[in-house]
Amino acid sequence: MYRTKRLLMREWKSSDIEPFFQMCSDSDVMRFFPAVMTHDECALFIDRVTQRHEEDGFGLWAIEIEGVFAGFTGLARATFATAFTPCVEVGWRLAPWVWGKGYASEAAKESLRIGFEEHAISEIFSFTTETNTPSEAVMKRIGMKRRWDLDFDHPNTPGWWGQRHIVYSIDQATWAEYGG
DSSP, X not given: OEEOSSOEEEOOOGGGHHHHHHHHTOTTTTTTSSSOOOHHHHHXXXXXXXXXXXXXXXXXXXXXXXXXXXXXXXXXXXXXXXXXXXXXXXXXXEOGGGTTTTHHHHHHHHHHHIIIIITOOSEEEEEEETTOHHHXXXXXXXXXXXXXXXXXXXXXXXXXXXXXXXXXXXXHHHIIIIIO
16 A cells, blocks of 8 residues: 555455446546446456556555545556567556546656665556547656657557557656656
């Protein structure tokens, strides 16, 4: 469990399934993904995330703001085939009621700190569809740099309009100098 100034990043609980499903079945929340998620997909996602925490010692944490589930942030292993994988990525997904308040940047920055300072990860990536300017803005705010050389068509989304992805990264030395 980790605390920042305004939020709590914690392990997932079974009571998170319903609010997570509500969030991931919202077409606005999922507009940069191929589809909304079903209740079963949300439950499986939480199971996978919990397993990754046990295996890696890090993962995607549930976010609470003032005691209310607000989404997730954290570190995940990306293993699909691209020029920069396998790698560790920082990611986030938040409920609409917290958008535009800086929570994604706050949580993602703490995730970078955890990755670099507690797990000695040498470089952390983030990627999203070309049109996801809100997530790209978070990447910039947390000190990541655009990696034009690594843009890719996501291999798990053939034929989807958002298949083309942009890539950002930050390395441990840059974090130590500017991020922390």
